[in-house]
Amino acid sequence: MNKQIFVNLPVKDLDKSKAFFNALGYGFNPQFTNESGACMVIAEGSIYAMLLTEPFFKTFIDKPIVQAKEATEVLVCLSCESREEVDGLVAKAVAAGGHTPRPPQDHGFMYAHAFEDLDGHIWELVWMAPQA
Amino acid sequence: MSKQVIFNLPVKNLEKSKAFFASLGFGFNPNMSNESAAMVVIEKDKISAMLTTEDFFRSLIDKPVAQAKEANEVIICLMCETREEVAGLVEKAVAAGGRAPHPLEDHGFMVTQGFEDIDGHLWNLVWMAPA
Numbered sequence: 001m002n003k004q005i006f007v008n009l010p011v012k013d014l015d016k017s018k019a020f021f022n023a024l025g026y027g028f029n030p031q032f033t034n035e036s037g038a039c040m041v042i043a044e045g046s047i048y049a050m051l052l053t054e055p056f057f058k059t060f061i062d063k064p065i066v067q068a069k070e071a072t073e074v075l076v077c078l079s080c081e082s083r084e085e086v087d088g089l090v091a092k093a094v095a096a097g098g099h100t101p102r103p104p105q106d107h108g109f110m111y112a113h114a115f116e117d118l119d120g121h122i123w124e125l126v127w128m129a130p131q132a
Numbered sequence: 133m134s135k136q137v138i139f140n141l142p143v144k145n146l147e148k149s150k151a152f153f154a155s156l157g158f159g160f161n162p163n164m165s166n167e168s169a170a171m172v173v174i175e176k177d178k179i180s181a182m183l184t185t186e187d188f189f190r191s192l193i194d195k196p197v198a199q200a201k202e203a204n205e206v207i208i209c210l211m212c213e214t215r216e217e218v219a220g221l222v223e224k225a226v227a228a229g230g231r232a233p234h235p236l237e238d239h240g241f242m243v244t245q246g247f248e249d250i251d252g253h254l255w256n257l258v259w260m261a262p263a
Contacts, residue, residue: 003175003179004211005137005174005209005210005211006209007137007139007208007209008206008207008208008209009205009206010205042135042137043134043135046134046135046175047179050209057207060207060246060254060256061204061207061233061254062234063202063204063252064202064203064204065203065204065205066198066204066205068198068205069195070195070196071195071197071198071203071205072196073141073197073198073200073205074140074141074205074208074253075139075140075189075192075193076137076138076140077137078135078136078137079136079138101193120195121205121206122193124140
């Protein structure tokens with residue numbers, strides 16, 4: 001297995017979703033971005049999200065699309081470098097029209113929070129204390 | 133520390149799902165596994181899937197759990213190192229009770245095929261010729 005992963009998620013309005021994730025600080029790879037999909041860089045060379053318009057996403061599956069505001073199939077969990085990065089991303093997501101489904105969880109050695117994007121996809125953010 | 137991603141996916145029967153991913157050749161992180169969840173290591177310290185019982189998954193969200201055999205929210209796409217790895221993984225997935233919704237697509241410089249795991253979650257496998 002190679003070191004790259006692409007998380008394909010359906011979105012209602014590609015431009016609005018791009019603006020949302022831009023506001024969180026994520027960039028896009030123009031080579032893999034067009035009017036049907038946008039390649040969001042989470043970690044260069046390893047982790048990407050493909051935001052796909054619903055009609056384009058539909059071409060890849062033989063089932064209906066889950067309306068993520070109504071039901072959840074996946075939680076995409078990203079590691080963060082600090083507690084501040086966790087809180088900062090959630091604050092930016094809420095300011096950009098997302099929402100947070102719950103308060104942060106502070107376990108001392110681990111700090112987690114989450115946001116829901118414009119389409120209802122849930123992103124978990126976790127900071128873990130470096131191992132002693 | 134490099135960025136890590138973990139996909140939390142709800143499963144109906146944790147033991148069966150563990151057996152499914154084990155038969156595809158994936159290992160597990162025992163430190164992050166218990167009776168409610170099992171961590172499948174896709175790329176060590178970088179990419180993992182957390183197979184989570186539906187009950188536990190539900191405790192993490194404020195919405196219903198999507199039934200992935202009926203509708204999908206996500207397609208997880210993994211890059212493979214060879215053309216053979218793409219077909220090999222799909223073959224193992226089908227043999228282990230999964231499903232291949234589409235035939236293999238061979239575009240010469242790129243080969244792709246997907247499989248559905250035993251809970252209906254979609255995995256797409258892609259090999260691309262080195263640039």
